[in-house]
Amino acid sequence: MELKGAVVLVTGANRGIGAAFVEQLKARGAAKIYAAARDASSVTADGVEPIALDVTDPVQITAAARIGGDVQILINNAGISTGTSLVAGDEMTIRREMETNFYGPLLMTRAFAPILRGNGGGAILNVVSALSWFTTPGAGAYAASKAAAWMLTDSTRLELASQGTHVVGVHMGLVDTDMAKGVPAPKISPAELAAASLDAIESGAQEVLGDEWATFVKAGLALNPAERYAQIASALTAA
Template identity: 75%
Template sequence: MQLNNAVVLVTGANRGIGAEFVAQLKQRGASKIYAASRDGAIDVDGVEPIKLDITDPAQIQAAAAAAGDVQVLINNAGISTGTSVVSGDVADIRREMDTNFFGPLLMTQAFAPILKANGGGAIVNVVSALSWFTLPTAGAYAASKAAAWSLTDSTRLELADQGTQVVGVHMGLVDTDMTAGTDAPKISPASLAAAGLDAIESGTDEVLGDDWAKLVKSGLTLTPSERYAQLFAALSGS
């Protein structure tokens, strides 16, 4: 589908990748952009702010009732707590699952009928290359993103008959507040948002947003020991 004159809802739209989605949707001529954030305080000319915590089912239902004209849903909101799955606080692990998996799941369930009524449309899930590997300090995040990847595939299959395109966006590090303390190569939020929007307009189902995502995806046929040897070698620069 084309984004010119489309009605789009973006979660986590107040900063980083979400803010870039909003800016580029305006450039591509979207007729209406619902910019969702937990405080609903987004002040961007020509954009309709929505107060939406995607872990709150009541707020999700209210958003669906208020935005019944949506044609494209961009599930971008996410968190990272840096929690280990073995020694970490279970409450933090649940927070990541609630935000990174159950949030997009509940949004999809609420908006799938709306997309159907409006011609099919598209869903974009911002996932991560960490859906395909993990690190000791990112166990909870990786588990939640692996679940989000499976959600994306399941959604694509289940909504095929109603003509809804489902795009999974995978990437390594993006230059946002979430990665501010990490000294490593990063891609810009603008380039990732552009790749996600290009996928909608070209009918592409999956975006590998950078070389790291491509490397990780390419190793999925290897054994775990081979795969992690390859990844750790790449991380160390050897």
């Protein structure tokens, strides 16, 4: 579908990838942009409609759906990374990561699917991660939540096909945002990732491999775990 003239809601729109989506949507002629963040006052972009939205809060999600009855495209971008391991990490922190990165986009999808149907089908774009396909020590909670978000994307694509809703999954390695600050490895810019993601909405593509790392990791999924993780470890060492 065309972005020009479309009505779009972006979660986590106040900074990083979310802010890049907002700027790209403005440049591509979106008619209205609902810029959602936990603190609406932190949304500083001009020409958008800020919405206070914590994607772990069902009451706020219901309120956002009431406000955004004209939405045609939902971009599930909000997420957190706590660096928590699954075996020794704090259970409540693990649950918080799952609530934000999996249940957040799930509840948003459930709330907005009827709205998208009523507005012609539209599209949903989920910002997932290459960490949906592998993990590293200390990233267990994040990787588990993103693996769940990957399957959420596939499942909702199938479930919403009959109403004409196009569902896109975006996978990438490191993006130059606060979340990846201090990690000494190559990063793509939020603008690059947002541009590739929005291109997919317009072209009808179902999946975005946002950088070389996402392409590399996905290519190894057919390997057995020992081979796959040896390959990933070698690449991480080389980086």
